[in-house]
Amino acid sequence: MPRSSSKKAQAQPVAEEQNSPRYHINLESSPDSQSMSLFIADRRCYACQQGDTPLDVLAKDPEDVMQQIVEHCAATPDYLLLDTPLKEAAFRLLLAGGNEPMNAVELGRALSERWAMSAYPREVSAAVVQRLLDHSPYYGIAKAEEAKA
Numbered sequence: 003m004p005r006s007s008s009k010k011a012q013a014q015p016v017a018e019e020q021n022s023p024r025y026h027i028n029l030e031s032s033p034d035s036q037s038m039s040l041f042i043a044d045r046r047c048y049a050c051q052q053g054d055t056p057l058d059v060l061a062k063d064p065e066d067v068m069q070q071i072v073e074h075c076a077a078t079p080d081y082l083l084l085d086t087p088l089k090e091a092a093f094r095l096l097l098a099g100g101n102e103p104m105n106a107v108e109l110g111r112a113l114s115e116r117w118a119m120s121a122y123p124r125e126v127s128a129a130v131v132q133r134l135l136d137h138s139p140y141y142g143i144a145k146a147e148e149a150k151a
C-alpha cells in the first residue's frame with residue numbers, strides 16, 4: 003500500500019467534535035481479561051470492594067465488574083475526586099459510562115463539569131485529554147472506531 007498524506011486530517015485539533023476519534027477501554031487488553039477484572043475492581047467503592055475477594059473478582063468478566071461501577075460506585079462522592087490524576091480520571095469516566103466510546107472533547111467536558119462544583123474547579127481542555135488518550139496503554143484505552151458498526 004503506497005504511503006499517502008491522509009494523516010493531514012489530524013492536524014486540525016478538536017474543531018470537529020464529531021470527527022475526532024472516540025476512545026474506550028479495551029476490556030480484553032493487557033495482559034489478559036482476568037487482570038483487567040481486578041484492575042477495574044480496584045475502582046469500585048469501598049463497600050463494593052468489601053463484598054468479594056480478589057479470587058471472586060478473577061472469576062468475573064471485566065464487563066460485569068464494570069457494570070457494578072455503572073450501577074453503584076460511579077454515583078458515590080469519592081468516585082472521581084478533584085485530585086485524581088487525569089489518566090485515572092479518564093479511565094474512571096469511561097467505566098462510569100459503561101465504556102461508551104468518547105472523544106477528547108466529550109471527556110474533557112464531562113470531567114470539567116464533574117469538577118465544576120468543587121471549591122477549586124478544574125478545567126480540562128480537549129487538547130490535554132487528546133494527548134493523554136494517545137499515551138495511555140497502561141489503562142487499555144484505545145481508539146474505538148472499529149468497535150462500532
Ligand SMILES: [Zn+2]
Pocket residue numbers: 046047048049050070071074075076
Ligand atoms: Zn459500589
